Amino acid sequence: MASITLDHLAHAYRPDPRGPQDYQLKEINHVWRQGGAYALLGPSGCGKTTLLNIISGLVTPTTGRILFDGRDVTHLPTEARNIAQVFQFPVVYDTMTVRENLAFPLKNRHVPRADIVRRVEEIASRLDLSAVLDRKAQNLTADAKQKISLGRGLVRSDVAAILFDEPLTVIDPHLKWQLRSSLKELHRALDLTMIYVTHDQTEALTFADTVVVMHDGSVVQTGSPEELFLRPAHTFVGHFIGSPGMNVLPAEVRGRTAYIEGIAIALPSAYPALPPGARIELGVRPEFAELTRAGTGVPVKVRRIDDLGRTRIARIEIAGHAAAATVPEGLSIEGDAAGLKLEPGQIHIYADGARVAGEGGA
Amino acid sequence: MEKPINNRAWLLVAPVFLIVAFSAIVPIMTVVNYSVQDTFGNNQFFWNGLGWFQELLDPSTELGGRFFAALWRNLAFSAIILAIEVPLGILVALSMPREGWKVAATLVVMALPLLIPWNVVGTIWQVFARADIGLLGYGLNWLGIDYNYTGDTLSAWITIVVMDVWHWTSLVALLCYAGLKSIPDAYYQAARIDGASRWAIFTTIQLPKMKRVLLIAVLLRFMDSFMIYTEPFVLTGGGPGNATTFLSIDLVKLALGQFDLGKAAAMSLVYNLIVLAVCWVFYTVMTHAGQDYDGNRRPQEETPA
Numbered sequence: 001m002a003s004i005t006l007d008h009l010a011h012a013y014r015p016d017p018r019g020p021q022d023y024q025l026k027e028i029n030h031v032w033r034q035g036g037a038y039a040l041l042g043p044s045g046c047g048k049t050t051l052l053n054i055i056s057g058l059v060t061p062t063t064g065r066i067l068f069d070g071r072d073v074t075h076l077p078t079e080a081r082n083i084a085q086v087f088q089f090p091v092v093y094d095t096m097t098v099r100e101n102l103a104f105p106l107k108n109r110h111v112p113r114a115d116i117v118r119r120v121e122e123i124a125s126r127l128d129l130s131a132v133l134d135r136k137a138q139n140l141t142a143d144a145k146q147k148i149s150l151g152r153g154l155v156r157s158d159v160a161a162i163l164f165d166e167p168l169t170v171i172d173p174h175l176k177w178q179l180r181s182s183l184k185e186l187h188r189a190l191d192l193t194m195i196y197v198t199h200d201q202t203e204a205l206t207f208a209d210t211v212v213v214m215h216d217g218s219v220v221q222t223g224s225p226e227e228l229f230l231r232p233a234h235t236f237v238g239h240f241i242g243s244p245g246m247n248v249l250p251a252e253v254r255g256r257t258a259y260i261e262g263i264a265i266a267l268p269s270a271y272p273a274l275p276p277g278a279r280i281e282l283g284v285r286p287e288f289a290e291l292t293r294a295g296t297g298v299p300v301k302v303r304r305i306d307d308l309g310r311t312r313i314a315r316i317e318i319a320g321h322a323a324a325a326t327v328p329e330g331l332s333i334e335g336d337a338a339g340l341k342l343e344p345g346q347i348h349i350y351a352d353g354a355r356v357a358g359e360g361g362a
Numbered sequence: 363m364e365k366p367i368n369n370r371a372w373l374l375v376a377p378v379f380l381i382v383a384f385s386a387i388v389p390i391m392t393v394v395n396y397s398v399q400d401t402f403g404n405n406q407f408f409w410n411g412l413g414w415f416q417e418l419l420d421p422s423t424e425l426g427g428r429f430f431a432a433l434w435r436n437l438a439f440s441a442i443i444l445a446i447e448v449p450l451g452i453l454v455a456l457s458m459p460r461e462g463w464k465v466a467a468t469l470v471v472m473a474l475p476l477l478i479p480w481n482v483v484g485t486i487w488q489v490f491a492r493a494d495i496g497l498l499g500y501g502l503n504w505l506g507i508d509y510n511y512t513g514d515t516l517s518a519w520i521t522i523v524v525m526d527v528w529h530w531t532s533l534v535a536l537l538c539y540a541g542l543k544s545i546p547d548a549y550y551q552a553a554r555i556d557g558a559s560r561w562a563i564f565t566t567i568q569l570p571k572m573k574r575v576l577l578i579a580v581l582l583r584f585m586d587s588f589m590i591y592t593e594p595f596v597l598t599g600g601g602p603g604n605a606t607t608f609l610s611i612d613l614v615k616l617a618l619g620q621f622d623l624g625k626a627a628a629m630s631l632v633y634n635l636i637v638l639a640v641c642w643v644f645y646t647v648m649t650h651a652g653q654d655y656d657g658n659r660r661p662q663e664e665t666p667a
Contacts, residue, residue: 053551056551056555058551058554077554078551078554078555079554079555079557083555084555085551085552085555087548087551087552088548089546089548091548091549091552093566093567093570094570094571095566095570096566104556104558104566105555105556105557108556108557108558108559108562109557149552152552152556153555
């Protein structure tokens with residue numbers, strides 16, 4: 001049981017990093033609370049696996065420290081840290097039975113035999129593996145194998161945190177839900193810190209209490225799924241989370257009005273502190289942009305309407321810029337001209353990608 | 363579904379059939395023909411039925427005696443070199459570098475013995491091990507060790523075994539190395555997290571993953587050593603006495619030395635059947651091992667993380 005602190009952590013794979021471009025992982029300060037369920041979300045190559053491997057000790061960071069409950073473990077080897085890790089592809093020991101697989105980490109740590117037996121039975125029943133305990137691990141399905149790799153972490157009573165590196169990649173879609181909810185149950189039952197790396201927003205948002213979004217080697221936002229949705233701190237978060245992602249449109253802000261290619265949009269607050277020369281953008285999620293009849297709201301051009309079953313999403317153009325909006329029930333659009341109504345409280349202004357807080361908001 | 367029948371398809375099969383007939387069937391049938399006859403020269407042949415085979419498989423006869431002696435000798439040789447080359451090959455593979463320029467350098471050095479013509483290997487060791495002028499032979503005798511592979515059975519065997527180990531361990535090592543390289547890093551990382559010792563990593567990860575290449579290595583090395591001819595022929599000529607006369611050397615002595623075509627034909631057919639039988643056993647074992655592997659395809663082998 002431990003909280004994990006990342007203190008000015010950075011990592012470069014080349015031995016002599018000169019500038020920020022050489023760092024796969026830019027400086028990170030973060031505390032993973034004991035017992036939290038975290039997701040590390042980002043596209044492939046954003047450094048999330050590197051970060052995970054640094055926490056588990058498979059990679060030593062170039063600079064900075066990792067503390068477990070305040071104890072510096074930066075240079076401790078993996079086996080000396082109380083960490084378990086589940087990999088993208090299930091790792092099982094082919095020649096062993098499921099029981100032997102689960103007992104392996106305990107046997108290596110010279111735990112008394114009676115304790116091993118008890119622990120293995122307990123974890124196996126938690127993971128629904130009791131029925132296959134004496135089968136060869138090699139012949140099981142991918143999801144059972146992934147449970148075994150997880151089980152090898154759970155049997156250790158000293159484990160402080162379990163790290164998951166895209167653990168559902170090779171699992172059949174209909175089993176993903178099942179496995180993910182059993183993960184959540186385990187998390188509640190065992191009071192373990194879990195860090196879950198994924199590039200799938202659904203996985204991240206359903207699993208985690210706190211989602212850490214990474215982009216290009218740095219953390220762009222840390223927050224609850226709701227915060228990520230309602231207040232994306234970076235245009236990247238807006239794009240990456242949500243389906244379809246947030247509309248981001250180049251704009252000019254004057255007082256309480258934003259202008260997109262001359263089209264005025266009223267803002268809920270003023271932005272006097274916008275840095276001069278910065279790239280200013282307006283962001284609004286399609287969920288808060290509603291299509292209306294032509295002649296009302298912001299004039300837009302409708303390209304097509306996608307019926308997603310429960311909702312309809314319109315692909316539109318605002319002054320030539322592509323965007324998406326919801327189509328309210330009962331609205332039918334004739335031709336390609338329509339209007340757009342934006343929910344005022346849900347409009348965000350970004351300077352060079354980062355969200356700028358408004359002043360004097362309603 | 364109905365199969366289209368077209369007799370012209372035979373035209374496509376015919377060339378293969380012709381080639382196989384002239385390369386395999388006709389020569390083998392010639393041997394079969396010899397094996398059931400006896401000749402006293404002059405191209406006169408007499409029918410002998412299964413006489414040669416009966417004699418060959420009866421250890422109390424002169425022919426059977428020398429056949430079984432050579433067979434046991436050959437099996438002992440194969441067993442010894444396998445017992446040395448397989449563990450040694452694994453050991454070498456484990457200690458080979460896994461990345462960087464050293465990989466290429468090691469691979470080249472390892473491949474060198476495999477590239478030398480067998481005749482030359484025999485000659486190298488023939489000279490190298492000579493007690494009068496060879497570095498090895500002279501050195502051993504200088505140290506006070508009585509070593510002479512042309513006169514002493516033990517010396518001859520040791521020399522042939524060492525020569526084979528020198529020549530072929532690289533092959534086993536390279537195959538094992540390929541097997542080791544195909545193990546994804548996640549396995550080693552998981553083992554570290556599980557606190558596995560170096561020995562546990564070897565027995566639980568590396569050895570199981572090398573099973574298939576090891577089977578191939580054992581098969582190749584067994585067949586090759588079971589059919590060995592050139593190197594011992596150049597090195598010892600089968601001597602001293604008959605101490606290193608393996609099956610193929612004996613066969614040549616019988617066929618070309620004594621010109622006993624009937625006996626030699628019978629012997630080569632039995633020899634051939636043994637080789638086929640061993641191959642079949644290995645093939646069966648290997649396909650079974652393969653089913654375990656492919657019947658339940660493991661994606662980690664396809665996509666390195």
